Amino acid sequence: MTIKKRTVMQLADMICGNTPDGRSHEENYFKYRSSMYLTEFFADIETDFQHDGSTRKIWVAETLEKILAEPHSSAHAIPETFARVISRLMEHDDATNESEERTLALADLNRALSREGMEAFYADDRQCYLRNLATNTVLTPSPNPHRPFSTAEMERREKLAEYLDSASEDALIEEVLLPLFRQLGYHRITAAGHKDKSLEYGKDVWMRYTLPSQHLLYFGLQVKKGKLDASGVTKGSNANMAEIYNQALMMLGHEIFDPEIGKRVLVDHAFIVAGGEITKAARNWLGNKLDASKRSQILFMDREDILNLFVVTNLPLPNAAWPSAVPYPAEPPF
DSSP states (O other), X not given: OOOOHHHHHHHHHHHHTOOOTTOOGGGOOSOOOOHHHHHHHXXXXXXXXXXXXXXXXXXXXXXXXXXXXXXXXXXXXXXHHHHHXXXXXXXXXXXXXXXXXXXXXXXHHHHHHGGGTEEEEEOTTSOEEEEETXXXXXXXXXXXXXXXXXXXXHHHHHHHHHHHHHOOHHHIIIIIXXXXXXXXXXXXXXXXXXXXXXXXXXXXXXXEEEOTTSOEEEEEEEEESSOBOOSSOSTTHHHHHHHHHHHHHHHHHSEEEETTTTEEEEOSEEEEEESSOBOHHHHHHHHHHSOHHHHTTEEEEOHHHHHHHHHHTTOOOOGGGSOOOOOOOSSOOO
């Protein structure tokens, strides 16, 4: 990730708490940090950088350049340490010459970041994140869906789970899966839509992913709203899995046209996605039906995967996931 020198210097000023040119001390919205507190700042974000007594702004700028040079997984991600820099810089407890909401500090930060095509924002967990202005994707380190969740994240997870209980298959695709896969770095995401079922060839969605080597992988998604089972206990479960099996074969066997490269290509992998649980019996049933070469092309994503990934990527919940406002009565209750 490359950030212009001017922006790095402005970020260094904010971390140091230097007063911007042309402003009074009362118009500085960032906490002043001396040498000791600069070392403490970088220790707080789990690094070993220690101020060496040189000019504070120059030292911080050089440190930020080292952090930005750290590896990151894709163009849609930022180095994990840089994400912690922004989060630590914008902590509410460090509010200076303004309210705890830090709207003025956020405005200063965004004036610097806008030339890089980025914007900082506070999420529901009161932490500060960055997003790409062109794509509106949140710039985060590679998400870890297995990490412990905060209280705010658990609340969002529960709201999304309630939404999935009542959402239709189309709503699951449009409101949840498409934003999720875009945020995860997939692109050219195309939903077939249920009005075009005759041309789907087993795919509800197709998309592609660009590897660091610039090679392209193509994915098809077959989405089902509820639970997938093959135990024989649930009525129609085996018939349901037989349908998934046939659609998976169709997905892997039919070409799709990618207009950006002007070629027809085969799907490399098939995602079987369910808004409910995909049981072990269902996975084994499908694995036993497919030959070895096809089996390695099948990927599963069930309700737990969707919930965890949606939360850790910090995506906004669908509008319908929020409780609707209770209307006022026509007459006063007294």
